[in-house]
Amino acid sequence: MQWACISFPQLALDDVLRQRSDGAAPLVLFEGTGSRARLCAANTAAQHHGLHFGQSLTAARALYPRVHAVEHGPAAVERCHDFLAAWAYRYSSQVCRTFPQTLLLEVRASFRLFGGWPALQAELRRELAALGFEHRIAAAPHPHAAMVLAGARDGCAIEDAAHLLDALGTLPVGRSGLDVSCVESLQRMGLRRLRQLFVLPRAELGKRIGAQALLHLDRLRGAATHALDFYQPPDVFDQRVELPFNTSSHESLLFPLRRLLRDFSAFLAGRDGGAQRFTLAFEHERGAPTEIRIGLLAPERDPELLFAIARARLERTRLREPVCGLRLVSDELPPFTPARRDLFDTRPQQAVTWEALRERLRARLGEQAVHGLALHPDHRPECAWRTRAESSRDTSTSRDANVPPSLPPRPTWLLTRPILLRERVERILAGPERIESGWWDGADMRRDYYVIETASHQRAWAFRPADDDGPFMLQGWFA
Amino acid sequence: MSAILQPLIENGRLWRGQGTAPRRDALPTGFDALDGVLPGGGWPQAALSEILFPADGVGEMRLLLPALATLGREGCPVVLVAPPYLPFPAAWIAAGVDLRFLQIVQTGEHDAMWAAEQCLRSAACAAVLCWPRQADTATLRRLQLAAETGQTIGFLLRPTATAAQASMAAVRIGIETGPARLRVLKCRGGNPPAQAIAFAALAA
Numbered sequence: 001m002q003w004a005c006i007s008f009p010q011l012a013l014d015d016v017l018r019q020r021s022d023g024a025a026p027l028v029l030f031e032g033t034g035s036r037a038r039l040c041a042a043n044t045a046a047q048h049h050g051l052h053f054g055q056s057l058t059a060a061r062a063l064y065p066r067v068h069a070v071e072h073g074p075a076a077v078e079r080c081h082d083f084l085a086a087w088a089y090r091y092s093s094q095v096c097r098t099f100p101q102t103l104l105l106e107v108r109a110s111f112r113l114f115g116g117w118p119a120l121q122a123e124l125r126r127e128l129a130a131l132g133f134e135h136r137i138a139a140a141p142h143p144h145a146a147m148v149l150a151g152a153r154d155g156c157a158i159e160d161a162a163h164l165l166d167a168l169g170t171l172p173v174g175r176s177g178l179d180v181s182c183v184e185s186l187q188r189m190g191l192r193r194l195r196q197l198f199v200l201p202r203a204e205l206g207k208r209i210g211a212q213a214l215l216h217l218d219r220l221r222g223a224a225t226h227a228l229d230f231y232q233p234p235d236v237f238d239q240r241v242e243l244p245f246n247t248s249s250h251e252s253l254l255f256p257l258r259r260l261l262r263d264f265s266a267f268l269a270g271r272d273g274g275a276q277r278f279t280l281a282f283e284h285e286r287g288a289p290t291e292i293r294i295g296l297l298a299p300e301r302d303p304e305l306l307f308a309i310a311r312a313r314l315e316r317t318r319l320r321e322p323v324c325g326l327r328l329v330s331d332e333l334p335p336f337t338p339a340r341r342d343l344f345d346t347r348p349q350q351a352v353t354w355e356a357l358r359e360r361l362r363a364r365l366g367e368q369a370v371h372g373l374a375l376h377p378d379h380r381p382e383c384a385w386r387t388r389a390e391s392s393r394d395t396s397t398s399r400d401a402n403v404p405p406s407l408p409p410r411p412t413w414l415l416t417r418p419i420l421l422r423e424r425v426e427r428i429l430a431g432p433e434r435i436e437s438g439w440w441d442g443a444d445m446r447r448d449y450y451v452i453e454t455a456s457h458q459r460a461w462a463f464r465p466a467d468d469d470g471p472f473m474l475q476g477w478f479a
Numbered sequence: 480m481s482a483i484l485q486p487l488i489e490n491g492r493l494w495r496g497q498g499t500a501p502r503r504d505a506l507p508t509g510f511d512a513l514d515g516v517l518p519g520g521g522w523p524q525a526a527l528s529e530i531l532f533p534a535d536g537v538g539e540m541r542l543l544l545p546a547l548a549t550l551g552r553e554g555c556p557v558v559l560v561a562p563p564y565l566p567f568p569a570a571w572i573a574a575g576v577d578l579r580f581l582q583i584v585q586t587g588e589h590d591a592m593w594a595a596e597q598c599l600r601s602a603a604c605a606a607v608l609c610w611p612r613q614a615d616t617a618t619l620r621r622l623q624l625a626a627e628t629g630q631t632i633g634f635l636l637r638p639t640a641t642a643a644q645a646s647m648a649a650v651r652i653g654i655e656t657g658p659a660r661l662r663v664l665k666c667r668g669g670n671p672p673a674q675a676i677a678f679a680a681l682a683a
């Protein structure tokens with residue numbers, strides 16, 4: 001086993017920063033209310049102005065009045081941690097998120113797929129940077145050792161037990177993950193490096209520092225194992241973004257929307273799924289949120305495509321009040337089948353697939369706007385067709401049933417609701433053809449159909465009710 | 480000189496008064512008389528073709544269906560953008576069109592032009608048909624550019640009344656009735672023939 005540990009030194013701060021387009025502006029997180037509010041994190045720009053951890057919010061505001069202060073929510077951090085676990089699930093089936101601000105991944109099983117640790121590590125770092133998270137990564141044969149090394153030496157990777165002991169030995173006792181009182185007493189005994197602890201007789205050391213600390217040291221060296229709870233990805237995606245300001249402009253909603261959809265896409269890639277249906281809820285201060293339900297014909301997960309669709313839908317939506325939060329929920333996550341592409345695709349550069357084009361059209365024109373057509377075996381012209389909405393990936397099914405060859409020719413265009421034929425009838429080219437059907441479903445008809453040439457040389461398909469000399473009703477054009 | 484001129488002559492941007500233009504890769508219309516007149520031997524690829532017809536039901540679709548029947552395949556359908564009526568499946572199948580690769584976009588006049596441009600530009604369609612009634616020259620120009628970028632065939636079906644309007648389409652064909660004839664008003668890469676082509680035989 002080889003364990004990678006990714007630790008997130010400022011998870012709460014990153015969670016807030018990545019949702020803002022002005023990441024460089026001074027920003028602090030605080031907890032508590034009123035005069036008891038204290039800072040629990042400050043970004044670099046805020047630290048530059050002298051704001052730091054533990055300061056009271058009043059003092060911070062006095063030092064730098066224009067600082068953005070955001071209340072720190074443990075629930076938000078938990079959600080963020082969950083999201084990262086779902087993201088990491090793409091790289092390993094054994095992901096542990098038990099420890100705060102930390103993910104543990106068993107990576108040896110993934111080496112072959114990702115091309116070894118250096119490549120995998122580079123990939124992890126690239127992805128995390130794109131998602132906007134500060135991170136430290138280390139790898140070691142035991143999970144606890146990996147955690148301690150990630151805290152002490154970012155980027156360190158150790159493969160075998162002998163090297164691990166050396167690497168751990170050089171660490172100061174204070175960085176070993178032992179609790180504070182234990183570290184203090186060890187330092188008073190003159191033990192400053194872990195190496196010094198490892199050579200001491202185990203039983204006697206245990207008497208001094210207690211069973212708990214001894215167990216921790218054993219776990220570091222791999223002498224004791226720790227049963228970890230592994231993460232199971234949920235079948236629902238539900239993520240919320242709190243906006244730093246209330247807005248009713250569509251433009252300013254695009255940045256958080258893009259961020260949210262990128263997270264969604266990362267989550268989908270992690271479970272090798274796509275999204276078929278999702279809901280965007282724009283939350284207001286008062287009243288029910290404005291919801292946009294987006295349905296796709298085939299599962300998709302390309303962030304740019306999802307963003308283009310969501311954006312088109314958002315632009316057509318009227319927000320009745322300023323928006324203070326944005327939420328994306330999806331519980332329909334079917335497996336994803338990538339579109340087939342030719343190796344020697346000769347289509348132009350900007351080409352998109354038909355699926356992507358269809359989604360773009362549906363996003364702007366409405367869900368029912370794009371459809372195919374199929375023959376329905378019925379003699380009544382109004383019932384002789386069906387719309388076909390399914391994805392064209394499934395159309396490899398059999399070709400349409402052939403038209404009965406004995407029927408007289410049918411017009412190219414059909415009027416689904418017949419209208420009075422206004423043009424003057426020049427002559428009748430064919431007919432009558434009696435169509436009498438439908439007594440079983442209430443849409444009974446008895447009609448005599450004629451092919452008619454009008455005075456302006458149009459060819460019409462028109463009918464009269466049987467046994468009636470009334471005016472012709474237009475049903476179609478032989479265009 | 481010829482090194483510069485040859486490509487221009489070949490892709491039909493420049494043409495000479497006499498002599499026949501070189502045959503290019505075009506989509507046969509299915510009517511020999513018409514193929515013989517059009518410079519590429521059919522509907523030009525990656526361009527707009529305009530059909531001008533006086534009224535519904537004079538053969539405007541019969542002119543296109545033989546060509547459409549040869550198009551359309553998986554992932555690359557023939558798209559009808561805002562057709563005036565519903566295609567009657569029985570007739571289209573009888574004409575040889577595979578309905579699996581026929582897609583219809585239902586929308587209003589304004590969005591129809593946007594949808595047609597998207598379809599032409601995307602290169603995801605084998606052919607795009609649309610029915611602009613009051614499109615201005617700028618819109619038609621956009622469509623022509625989209626057809627060139629997306630390497631897609633576009634058919635515009637418009638009322639004869641718009642024949643006087645300037646058009647960027649590579650081919651313009653007017654349908655005349657009584658007697659039924661086709662008049663080539665414009666064809667890029669060659670002179671439009673002076674005589675109209677009899678369409679009566681095709682109308683049978």
